[in-house]
Structures are given as structure tokens and as C-alpha cells.
Amino acid sequence: MAAPLERFTEEQVNEIREALAGAFCQTKEGETGSGVAPEMPGLRQLLIALETAKISSIPRVDLDRMAAAVEMLHRPRDTIPAWPVSPCRGLFFVFEGLDRSGKSTQSRKLHQLLEKAGTAKWMCFPARSTTMGGLIDLYLRRLIELPDEVVHQLFSANRWELATSIVEDLNNGISVICDRYAFSGVAYSAAKGLDFEWCQAPDIGLPTPDGIFFLHIDETVGASRSGFGDERYENAELQAKVRQVFQQPALRAGVAWHDVNGARGIEDVHAEIAAAAMAIQQEEQENKSRPILPLWKSA
Ligand code: Z5A
Ligand code: MG
Secondary structure, eight states, X not given: OOOOOOOSOHHHHHHHHXXXXXXXXGGSTTOSOSSSOOOOOOHHHHHHHHHHHTOTTSOHHHHHHHHHHHHHHTOOGGGOOOOOOOTTOOOEEEEEESTTSXXXXXXXXXXXXXXXXXXXXEEESSOTXXXXXXXXXXXXXXXXXXOHHHHHHHHHHHHHHHHHHHHHHHHTTOEEEEESOHHHHHHHHHHTTOOHHHHHGGGTTSBOOSEEEEEEOOHHHHHHSTTTTSSTTOSHHHHHHXXXXXXXXXXXXXXXXXXXXXXXXXXXXXXXXXXXXXXXXXXXXXXXTOOOOBTTTTO
């Protein structure tokens, strides 16, 4: 769990909570009273609620940024363009796995290693420093409530708002090491019971990583590591379901997936990841125009 940013004051959290309660209380089954099936709650509703409530801590520029990201989620698949690519670009590595599997520890170690050889940047999702990331943070810390569908789209929009800057960094020769990505998005929401393909749809078209390191641990190992149980989702039952979704071939399709046993010592795990990352880097040097493919476009 990332340290809370306290982006919003208590008063601002109350303001947001009220706006969201007003927006989503009508969407629960049986509450419309019209006999018409209620529309699936979505991120557009959240945006309208925040705009209408004029939340002081969420300026117009942030609402516009959110609106732009929301539009990316709803683009028809056949209009998704290829990402621009420059020769000798940086590499995009993602770390995935269950809670406390060591993603942050290992991704930071790979970042340190790659920085010695060139320029590298570490980032994580959820990116809690943006407004959308701040809302996700409030949700994970159980300070606000949202329908599962809205939260899922919010996580995806948080990736879309940063997708262009990831590609820019790569094309400027910077390698990007990212702690969690779209694979977590699908795994956690599908584990909560949402349809797998519906969960995959909003992330289709994001930049595809050059390599994913998936840290395997069993739930008992994760639960024994410090900090487990602080946030929403940190319970053994959900973690077991998340583990199953992470194994689905459709989640792994089209990406270079490396399963790593994360239940060993930190240095042993790092040595395996470092060797795999170096092999990918070597390949890249031999193939200087490696494209940045749109994720799951042919899913
Ligand atoms: N989520 C989602 O639903 N949808 C999405 O699209 C995305 C995320 C992107 C917050 O994620 C939640 O958001 C997460 C998924 C959901 N759900 N939950 N719960 P997060 O990444 O911010 O937080 P996290 O994944 O809960 O866990 P974490 O704290 O980041 O764990 P980690 O990074 O995998 O582990 P770590 O911090 O590297 O290590 C944890 C502890 O174990 C620490 O004390 C280490 O020193 C220790 N450690 C690490 N490696 C080892 C080894 N090898 N041996 C022994 N001890 C170790
Ligand atoms: Mg972490």
C-alpha cells in the first residue's frame, strides 16, 4: 500500500462523498421505480456529479483532464491508433502480482539497476497523485463508496491520463518501470464478479509493455508480510480469486509474461528479473524499431 497522500482535507472528502452519494444512490437495482432496467453506472456520471457539486478541491482543469481520459475509455476499437515510436526507445517493464508479493521492492530494484545503464523512471498504478488517483485512494481507504463498475473505469482512466507521457518517455530513450498496470485492473474487478471482457475493454489500446514480471506467492505468504489487510481487497478470499484471473490466457495474450517465484529471498528474485530484463534489452538493441503496440487490440 502506498502511503496516504492526504490530497483532500476532511471537509473536502465530505463534499466528494455527498456528491457521489447523490449521483449513485438511484442506480442500485430496484430503486428507479420506473420498471426500466437502470443504466449501468459509469464514470461519466461521476464526472457530472463532481462538476455539478463544484468541488472546490477539484479545479476545472482537472475535470477537463478527467473528461479527456473518460473519452479514451469509450473509443470504438477500430479507431485506436498505433503509438508513435522512435528508434532506440526505452523499454517498458511492468510488475504484477498479488498483494505483498514484492512488486514495489522488485520494481524499485530494477529501476536502480537500469538507471546505472541509462535513464529510467519508476511509476505505479494507481497513480495516487492525480485527481483521479486521489479518488481511487479515498476509495481504497474506504473513505468514499462507489459502484464497482465506476471504480473499474476510474482505475483505467487513471492509466489513460498518463499513457501519452509513458510513450513520450519511452521515445525519449527513458525506460519506464511500472508497479501494477491494466492486468491488475482486470484481475481485481473480475475477481469481484464483473464480466472479464467488460473489464478488459477500457484498457484496450494502452501501450503494451515489453515485459511483465508476475510475482507468484501463495496467499499465506502475502498475508504474513507487513501491512497486509490495511486496504479494501486485502483479504484471503478475494486474493484467491485474483490469483485465478491472473492465470487466464486472455489476460496474458500478446504480452511477454515472465512468471517469477516471489517467495524466495529479495536478492534471488531480483537476480532472475535482472537477467530477464537484460535479455529483453539485448533483443531491443538488435531490433531498433520495436513498435509500441496497443494493448489487447486483437482480443
Ligand atoms: N488495483 C485495482 O483494483 N485495479 C487496478 O487497476 C490497479 C490496482 C492498478 C492497491 O494497490 C490496490 O489497488 C490493490 C489492487 C488494486 N489491491 N489491493 N489490496 P497497491 O499496488 O497500491 O498496493 P498493494 O499491491 O496492496 O500492495 P503492496 O503493498 O504494493 O505490495 P507489493 O508492492 O507487492 O509488496 P512490497 O511493498 O514490495 O512488499 C511488501 C512487504 O514484504 C514489505 O515489507 C517488503 O519489505 C516485504 N518483502 C518484499 N519482498 C520480500 C521477500 N522476497 N521476502 C520477504 N519479504 C519481502
Ligand atoms: Mg506496492
